[in-house]
Amino acid sequence: xxxxxxxxxxxxxxxxxxxxxxxxxxxxxxxxxxxxxxxxxxxxxxxxxxxxxxxxxxxxxxxxxxxxxxxxxxxxxxxxxxxxxxxxxxxxxxxxxxxxxxxxxxxxxxxxxxxxxxxxxxxxxxxxxxxxxxxxxxxxxxxxxxxxxxxxxxxxxxxxxxxxxxxxxxxxxxxxxxxxxxxxxxxxxxxxxxxxxxxxxxxxxxxxxxxxxxxxxxxxxxxxxxxxxxxxxxxxxxxxxxxxxxxxxxxxxxxxxxxxxxxxxxxxxxxxxxxxxxxxxxxxxxxxxxxxxxxxxxxxxxxxxxxxxxxxxxxxxxxxxxxxxxxxxxxxxxxxxxxxxxxxxxxxxxxxxxxxxxxxxxxxxxxxx
Numbered sequence: 001x002x003x004x005x006x007x008x009x010x011x012x013x014x015x016x017x018x019x020x021x022x023x024x025x026x027x028x029x030x031x032x033x034x035x036x037x038x039x040x041x042x043x044x045x046x047x048x049x050x051x052x053x054x055x056x057x058x059x060x061x062x063x064x065x066x067x068x069x070x071x072x073x074x075x076x077x078x079x080x081x082x083x084x085x086x087x088x089x090x091x092x093x094x095x096x097x098x099x100x101x102x103x104x105x106x107x108x109x110x111x112x113x114x115x116x117x118x119x120x121x122x123x124x125x126x127x128x129x130x131x132x133x134x135x136x137x138x139x140x141x142x143x144x145x146x147x148x149x150x151x152x153x154x155x156x157x158x159x160x161x162x163x164x165x166x167x168x169x170x171x172x173x174x175x176x177x178x179x180x181x182x183x184x185x186x187x188x189x190x191x192x193x194x195x196x197x198x199x200x201x202x203x204x205x206x207x208x209x210x211x212x213x214x215x216x217x218x219x220x221x222x223x224x225x226x227x228x229x230x231x232x233x234x235x236x237x238x239x240x241x242x243x244x245x246x247x248x249x250x251x252x253x254x255x256x257x258x259x260x261x262x263x264x265x266x267x268x269x270x271x272x273x274x275x276x277x278x279x280x281x282x283x284x285x286x287x288x289x290x291x292x293x294x295x296x297x298x299x300x301x302x303x304x305x306x307x308x309x310x311x312x313x314x315x316x317x318x319x320x321x322x323x324x325x326x327x328x329x330x331x332x333x334x335x336x337x338x339x340x341x342x343x344x345x346x347x348x349x350x351x352x353x354x355x356x357x358x359x360x361x362x363x364x365x366x367x368x369x
Contacts, residue, residue: 008212008255013205017251021243025281028250031257032282041307042096042260042285042315043300044130045089049077049118050101050111056169057352058157059233060197060226063102066352068359069231076101076111082118086125092300094288095317097122098130098153098190104170105135105342108333112140116147116330123148123324128317130190130220135170135178137340139333141185146330150321151220152182153190159206162199164347171343179214188321189218192262195248196226196240204248208255219320220285221259223248225266231359233351240266242274246281253282260284260320272306279310 016024032038052073054063062069077085086097099118106112115133122129131144132153141152157163160172179189191214193207211217225245228237245266252261262285263278270278288300307313317323 008209010202010205010209013208013251013255014202016254017201017205017247021247024247024250025277028253028281031254032284035258036260036282036284037315038279039312040284040315040319041279041312042319043092043094043288043303044096044098044128044262044285045086045092045094046098046100046287047077047082047085047089048074048102049082049099049115050075050103052102054102055104057167057349057356058169059166059349059352059355060194060229062229062232064232066356066359067231067233068362069229076114077118079114079117079121083121083125086122086127089288090125090127092288093304093314094127095315095319096128096130096150096285098132098151098287100132100153101134103134106133106137106140108140112143113331116143119144119147119149120326120330123150123326126317126323132190135174135340135342136181138181138184141181141187143330143333145185145187145324146327148324148326149187150318150324151188151190152179153220153222154178154182155191155193155222156207156210157193158197158199159203160210161206162197162203164345165349166197168345168347168349168352171345174342176214179218188220189214190220190222190262191218192220192222192224192252192264194224194226194265195244196237196266197234198237205251208252212255217256218259220262221252221256222262222264222287223252223283224264225269227265227269231355233349233355235355239269242270242277245270246274246277249278249283250281262287272309275306276310279312284315 052063052071053065062071119129128150130151130153163172182189225240228235261283263283264287
């Protein structure tokens with residue numbers, strides 16, 4: 001049996017990442033088989049329950065209100081609509097639903113109460129439920145947990161150093177604190193990042209080191225390839241080579257041997273052969289459906305055809321954890337009325353400012369025409 005490191009340095013992860021590719025994939029495949037069933041891949045569905053209008057300035061995101069993209073802003077979905085979408089996803093082979101809202105942070109009130117009912121409703125369908133709602137307090141995490149939430153997603157996105165070149169409206173420490181609040185509530189954690197945002201291999205390694213230092217490290221780590229969207233500050237970023245994605249999946253698998261590595265955004269640009277190498281290197285999950293929040297995604301039928309060719313089967317819900325027990329107390333807030341103060345970094349990012357200015361000019365032109 002392989003002996004695994006419990007602590008990694010950035011230098012060690014960089015050395016691992018830069019191994020000859022086939023050797024790296026081979027090593028990752030061995031680790032994958034020691035901790036996971038290599039014939040199973042979890043199929044998850046990512047559902048945008050509230051789209052657009054986000055006040056953040058994340059340089060990669062078309063849902064930021066300050067940028068001019070083709071994203072249509074929508075209000076919060078109804079519980080019944082979410083249930084219908086979840087049933088559709090389940091019938092297509094999904095065992096997990098991740099509900100995402102374009103919020104900076106969770107706020108108490110009717111919208112959050114509605115999300116809690118969504119969580120309970122989907123949980124009652126015998127599906128794992130994950131939410132990504134922005135920053136949240138310990139009490140909000142507790143209520144989500146008691147409603148039946150299985151996992152909370154809050155990505156680190158990149159290294160702490162490169163993060164300052166991507167986002168200026170939220171601090172890196174806020175992300176770490178949110179993950180901690182989810183942990184205190186007994187939730188499993190889903191946290192990963194995006195590659196292709198102009199970061200270096202050293203940044204990718206640093207992000208993995210940060211994830212590995214979380215105690216415990218996340219049960220789930222999504223690896224996304226940037227999908228450059230017109231109107232965002234990163235609209236001109238070149239698509240990363242498939243080899244970078246394979247390296248990142250393989251390195252993540254070795255550094256975090258027990259986590260589920262999720263092959264996330266960017267799959268529409270990957271060949272079947274490239275995806276197959278990612279599965280061999282340790283990817284144990286995909287996101288299915290025609291969109292990932294607002295990003296195009298392969299058709300589920302195409303995914304199932306690839307599974308058939310590769311001898312893969314969809315993983316059942318709660319294979320790696322117990323189904324949450326609902327506590328009716330989720331309907332009651334135990335907050336003392338104090339609002340958690342999230343950071344407001346004071347630095348600025350030229351590309352984000354420029355994209356915001358361009359968006360204002362385009363809106364003015366649209367109003368005149």
